[in-house]
């Protein structure tokens with residue numbers, strides 16, 4: 001038995017709202033089209049055809065790199081049935097069974113494909129379908145009122161691939177041509193039914209979802225992994241400078257020297273946020289050669305970093321900062337600093353940790369000549385929290 005497959009990607013996918021056809025959008029690094037084609041890229045099929053929008057046919061090898069078997073690329077038509085007919089016409093006359101698959105279903109399983117091939121060969125036309133789980137209402141569209149409740153067990157939701165003996169599919173196309181009412185045919189099973197052929201159902205697969213809306217694609221992409229960044233900062237401690245950490249003034253005779261206010265807590269955390277977002281570092285966004293940042297409060301830089309994080313599609317989830325300072329004791333000020341940081345990050349107080357440590361008298365920090373800080377920030381994708 002010679003089995004051919006036609007993967008139909010002729011549509012522009014206007015319902016998704018992206019500026020490229022939806023089948024070219026990626027899920028986990030592989031386009032929907034590539035995934036759908038890969039499912040049929042093996043020697044169960046003697047001939048394989050992809051129907052593409054006409055202006056994409058010349059780019060087929062770029063859109064579908066590294067195919068294991070030979071595929072033919074065909075330009076689609078105005079309506080679905082025109083695209084499918086063009087694809088089927090590209091198959092040799094001696095193909096016995098034809099599978100037609102919608103490229104918007106990238107998660108089709110090998111087992112489902114085998115069920116459809118076997119059943120189509122046996123009965124002439126086979127459609128995978130899922131039983132309706134909701135109560136089904138037949139409605140009057142003009143008034144949006146219910147005409148009747150349809151017995152649910154008689155309602156099944158069709159998927160693809162749909163399989164046909166070549167003779168059945170050709171006769172169905174011919175019948176449709178002579179009776180074309182001008183409307184869209186939404187699946188090939190419908191063509192076969194109209195032509196009077198019995199169409200049998202095989203069990204579909206809930207995972208074989210159709211990617212119709214941007215939400216479908218976002219759901220299939222799943223939540224993005226959290227992102228982590230680290231930051232470090234150090235400033236010399238000198239006489240006559242105020243000691244301010246995260247907006248909290250700490251009484252002491254010395255403070256950090258710097259172009260800005262020398263707030264190592266905010267600076268290290270700013271670098272951690274920018275690092276987690278893959279958005280560079282504090283020197284790139286707030287260079288100390290720019291007079292705009294002279295004396296800039298650390299909390300202001302932190303607030304700007306949060307805006308950069310948001311623009312990159314992320315939001316802060318938590319932060320952990322260690323301040324290394326010989327004197328004074330930070331403990332009385334920790335909660336005030338945490339509250340400031342939590343407010344600027346837009347997170348719960350419990351998501352911000354600030355710890356003070358001494359350097360045990362070792363090195364410049366231990367001699368009180370400098371203050372240092374380490375920070376770790378965690379980001380989640382915006383909307384995932």
Ligand code: MG
Nearest residue numbers: 233234262267
């Ligand atoms: Mg600094």
